[in-house]
Amino acid sequence: MINILTDKVKEAVFSLYNQQVDEKQIQLQKTGKDFAGDITLVVFPFLRFSKKKPEETGIEIGNYLQENVKEISGFNTIKGFLNLVLDKKYWIGVFRDMITDPDFGLKKPGSENKTILVEFSSPNSNKPLHLGHIRNNLIGYSLSKIFEANGYRVKKVNIVNDRGIHICKSMLAWQKWGRGTTPETAGKKGDKLVGDFYVKFENEYKKQVQSLIAEGTDKDKAVRIAPIIKEAQEMLRRWEDGDKEVVDLWNRMNGWVYKGFDKTYKALGVSFDKIYYESDTYKTGREIVLSALEKGILFKKEDGSVWVDLSEKGLDKKVLLRSDGTAVYMTQDIGTAYQRYDDFEFFRQVYVVGNEQNYHFQVLVLLLNKIGYAWAKDIYHLSYGMVELPEGKMKSREGKVVDADDLIIEMIDTARDMSEELGKLDTYSEKQKEEIFRIIGLGALKYFILKVDPKKNMTFNPEESIDFNGNTGPFIQYTYARIKSVLRKAVEKNIEIQNETNTGFDPNKKEIELIKILAGFPKIVQDAAGQMTPAVIANYCYELTKEFNQFYHDFSILSVDDYETRNFRLQLSEITGYTIEKCMGLLGIDVPERM
RNA sequence: GGCCCCAUAGUUCAAGGGAUAGAAUAGCAGUUUCCUAAACUGUAGAUACAGGUUCGAGUCCUGUUGGGGCUACCA
Numbered sequence: 001m002i003n004i005l006t007d008k009v010k011e012a013v014f015s016l017y018n019q020q021v022d023e024k025q026i027q028l029q030k031t032g033k034d035f036a037g038d039i040t041l042v043v044f045p046f047l048r049f050s051k052k053k054p055e056e057t058g059i060e061i062g063n064y065l066q067e068n069v070k071e072i073s074g075f076n077t078i079k080g081f082l083n084l085v086l087d088k089k090y091w092i093g094v095f096r097d098m099i100t101d102p103d104f105g106l107k108k109p110g111s112e113n114k115t116i117l118v119e120f121s122s123p124n125s126n127k128p129l130h131l132g133h134i135r136n137n138l139i140g141y142s143l144s145k146i147f148e149a150n151g152y153r154v155k156k157v158n159i160v161n162d163r164g165i166h167i168c169k170s171m172l173a174w175q176k177w178g179r180g181t182t183p184e185t186a187g188k189k190g191d192k193l194v195g196d197f198y199v200k201f202e203n204e205y206k207k208q209v210q211s212l213i214a215e216g217t218d219k220d221k222a223v224r225i226a227p228i229i230k231e232a233q234e235m236l237r238r239w240e241d242g243d244k245e246v247v248d249l250w251n252r253m254n255g256w257v258y259k260g261f262d263k264t265y266k267a268l269g270v271s272f273d274k275i276y277y278e279s280d281t282y283k284t285g286r287e288i289v290l291s292a293l294e295k296g297i298l299f300k301k302e303d304g305s306v307w308v309d310l311s312e313k314g315l316d317k318k319v320l321l322r323s324d325g326t327a328v329y330m331t332q333d334i335g336t337a338y339q340r341y342d343d344f345e346f347f348r349q350v351y352v353v354g355n356e357q358n359y360h361f362q363v364l365v366l367l368l369n370k371i372g373y374a375w376a377k378d379i380y381h382l383s384y385g386m387v388e389l390p391e392g393k394m395k396s397r398e399g400k401v402v403d404a405d406d407l408i409i410e411m412i413d414t415a416r417d418m419s420e421e422l423g424k425l426d427t428y429s430e431k432q433k434e435e436i437f438r439i440i441g442l443g444a445l446k447y448f449i450l451k452v453d454p455k456k457n458m459t460f461n462p463e464e465s466i467d468f469n470g471n472t473g474p475f476i477q478y479t480y481a482r483i484k485s486v487l488r489k490a491v492e493k494n495i496e497i498q499n500e501t502n503t504g505f506d507p508n509k510k511e512i513e514l515i516k517i518l519a520g521f522p523k524i525v526q527d528a529a530g531q532m533t534p535a536v537i538a539n540y541c542y543e544l545t546k547e548f549n550q551f552y553h554d555f556s557i558l559s560v561d562d563y564e565t566r567n568f569r570l571q572l573s574e575i576t577g578y579t580i581e582k583c584m585g586l587l588g589i590d591v592p593e594r595m
Numbered sequence: 596g597g598c599c600c601c602a603u604a605g606u607u608c609a610a611g612g613g614a615u616a617g618a619a620u621a622g623c624a625g626u627u628u629c630c631u632a633a634a635c636u637g638u639a640g641a642u643a644c645a646g647g648u649u650c651g652a653g654u655c656c657u658g659u660u661g662g663g664g665c666u667a668c669c670a
Contacts, residue, residue, distance in 0.1 A: 042613060079614065080614085164670055166669075316666075322668040328668065329669075355663095356664055356665065358664080424633090455600090471607090471608075478631080478634075479633095481631070485630070527611085542618085542619090543618090553626095559629070
C-alpha cells in the first residue's frame with residue numbers, strides 16, 4: 001500500500017505543480033492515535049513546489065489521491081499533515097488475505113537463498129552460565145528465528161572458549177583440592193563444580209598476592225609472581241605441548257562443563273547447528289597470521305611476537321602471536337571466522353557479543369580486511385548492552401552473579417505459586433501443570449529480557465521481573481489462552497468457523513482497529529530483521545494483545561446471534577491468537593493452551 | 596590521559612527529524628449474575644544542563660555535568 005501511495009504522491013505533485021520529487025521526500029507514516037485517518041503524508045517538503053499554505057497543499061494532494069486511488073475513501077488536513085482514510089473494504093480485503101494465508105507475514109524458509117550465520121552464547125568453559133549469557137542466548141536465538149522468517153537460511157553457531165589460562169585455573173584447583181570429586185560424587189552439575197574450583201583458585205591467588213604485598217612486594221609484581229599463577233601458566237604450557245596428563249584432565253573437566261551447559265541450553269530452549277571450539281580454531285588462526293606475516297601485511301618484533309599495525313585506521317597496534325609463538329584471543333577469532341566462511345559461505349555473519357568487545361570486533365574486521373578476505377565486510381557485531389542489577393554491575397569473580405539455572409527455576413516456581421493461588425488448573429494432572437508452569441515462567445523471563453532493545457544496557461530487578469501483570473510475557477500468554485478457550489467453547493457448541501468474509505460486512509471501530517494492527521505484522525517482521533532487534537516484535541505483540549483484550553472485554557463473541565458477526569469475531573480471535581503465537585515463536589517463547 | 600556508548604514520569608521500558616512524548620509498574624478511584632479479573636476503565640506524573648542547525652529536535656551538531664565501557668603477550 002505504501003508503495004502504491006508513494007508512486008501516486010509523485011504523480012500528484014507532478015500533475016499539480018509540474019515538479020519531480022525525490023522518493024526520500026515522500027514521508028508516509030501511520031496516522032497518530034488522536035487523528036482521523038490511517039496513513040499520513042507530511043506535506044511540508046512540497047511547500048516549495050506548491051508555493052501555497054500547508055493546508056491548501058494538503059487538500060490539493062488529498063483531492064488528487066482520493067480521485068486516483070480507489071482504496072482511499074476520504075482525507076483531512078491538519079497543519080502540514082494530510083491524513084488519508086482507507087476504505088473499510090480495503091481492510092476487509094487484507095483480513096481475507098490473512099485468513100487464507102497461514103504464513104501471512106512470513107517468507108518461505110530459504111526463499112532468499114542466502115545464509116546468515118548467527119553466533120551467540122560463546123561461553124568460557126571454566127564457569128557456569130549467568131544472566132548475561134541468558135540475554136545473549138535469547139537475543140541470538142530469537143534473531144535467528146527472525147532471519148528465518150525473512151526467508152534466509154540461518155546457521156546458529158556457538159564458539160566455546162575452551163582453551164587458555166582460565167580453564168587451567170579450574171584444573172589446577174581441582175588437582176590441589178578436588179580429592180577426585182566428580183559431578184556424580186558431588187551431586188552437582190559439571191559446570192557448577194568446575195566453576196567452584198575456579199572460585200577456589202581465585203581466592204587462593206588473592207591470598208597469595210596479599211601476603212606477598214604484606215612482605216613488601218609491589219602489587220604488579222605480586223600479581224605476576226604468586227606461586228599459584230605460575231603453576232597455572234606452567235600447566236597451560238604443558239597443555240599446548242600436548243602433555244597427556246594435562247590434556248586428559250582438560251578433556252575430562254570440559255566434558256563435565258559441556259554436560260552442564262547442555263542442561264542449561266535445554267532449559268532455556270536454545271540450540272545450535274554447529275559448535276566451534278577455540279582449541280580447534282586457534283591453529284588455523286596462527287597459520288593465517290604466519291602467512292600474512294610472510295606477505296608483509298603484519299610485522300614481527302625483535303622478541304618474536306607478531307603484530308598488526310592499524311594506526312592508519314586510527315587504532316593501535318595489536319599483538320597476534322605472543323613471543324613464545326602461542327595464540328591470543330584475536331588469533332583464534334581469525335581462525336574461527338575463516339573456518340566458518342569455509343563451512344558456510346555466509347552472506348552475513350552476525351556476532352552476538354557484549355558491547356565491552358566493541359574494540360575487539362572493530363579490530364577483527366579491519367584485520368580480516370587487511371589480510372585480504374572479501375567477506376570481512378559481511379561481518380556484523382551485534383553489540384548488546386550489559387545486564388545490570390539494581391545494586392550495580394554483576395561481578396563473576398566476586399560471586400555477584402545471577403546464575404542462569406537458579407533464575408530459570410525461580411521463575412518457574414513463581415509461575416507455580418501464582419497459578420496454584422488462582423486455582424484455574426486444578427483439574428489437570430501434575431505433569432500437565434508442570435509443563436504450563438514452565439511455559440509461563442520461561443515466558444516471563446524471556447519476554448522481560450527481549451522487550452528491551454539489545455543495544456541498550458538494561459537493569460534486571462529480580463523482584464520486578466517476576467511480576468506477571470502489565471507488559472509481560474504471561475500477560476500475552478494469558479490472552480492467548482483465553483482465545484484458545486473461546487475457540488474450544490465454540491467447538492463444544494458445535495459452532496464451526498467458516499473461512500469466508502463478505503466484503504459487504506461492516507466491522508465496528510474496534511474490530512477495524514484490530515485488523516489494522518494485524519495487517520502490520522509483515523512489516524514488523526521485516527523491521528525486526530533490518531534493525532536486528534527482537535524488541536520490535538515484543539512491543540508489537542504487546543500492542544496487539546492489549547487491543548484484543550479491550551475488544552474481548554467490550555464485545556461478546558460466542559453469544560452473538562447474528563451469524564455473520566459471530567463468525568467474523570471468531571475468525572478475528574483465531575487470527576489474533578495465531579499472530580500472537582507467531583510473534584512469540586519469533587521470540588522463542590511458547591504459548592499455553594490454557595493457564 | 597586517549598577513544599567509544601548512554602542519559603526520557605518515583606521505577607522499568609517505547610517513540611524510522613514530524614502533530615498534544617506513548618506504555619507498564621508503584622499511587623489514587625472504579626468495573627465480575629455474561630466467552631478465563633494473570634483482564635478492563637478512569638486519574639496524576641518525564642525529555643540532565645546550556646547553546647546551535649531546521650518550517651519542525653527526545654532524536655542531528657558543539658560544550659557542560661553525571662553514569663558505563665575499552666585502552667593486556669587475559670578470554
